[in-house]
Amino acid sequence: MARKANSKGIDNVLVDLGFDDAEELSAKAMLALKLNKLIDKRGLCQTEVAAITGMTQPKVSQVRRYKLQNISLERLMQALVAFDQHVEIVVYQARRAHALGISVAA
Known part of the structure; x- marks a missing residue:
């Protein structure tokens, strides 16, 4: 999670902060x-969540604390599926160079 210099602000604060x-x-x-x-909606404790998600x-x-560096995207998607959610990944050609990358709509 190295940071690099970035002087121009864009739509992603993490990019603005220089995270690779x-x-x-x-x-x-x-x-x-x-x-x-x-x-939160289900009012579950962490041990209950662990049992549901594996x-x-x-x-x-x-x-819960958004400390996500050691948790994979795949693991988060699997946890959502364990909560009866449908996770969909869509890949398409970027129309502009600055549109390249990853985005999530939840």
Whole structure:
């Protein structure tokens, strides 16, 4: 998670801060946000979430605190599926060079 200098602001604050993996972190944050909303809606504790998702309780704690560097996109998607969600990945040709990358709509 190295940072690089960036003087021009864009739509992603993590890119603006210079994170090399900004797009992936943004995608993880969107998935974690959706998962945390589902957890809150159901009123579950971390051990219950761990039992549902197959994650360890410490990993659930990391998701709850948005500490996502050690959690894969795939693991977050699997956790959402365990919460009866449909996760869809769509790949298409970018029309503009600055449109390249990863985005998540939750």
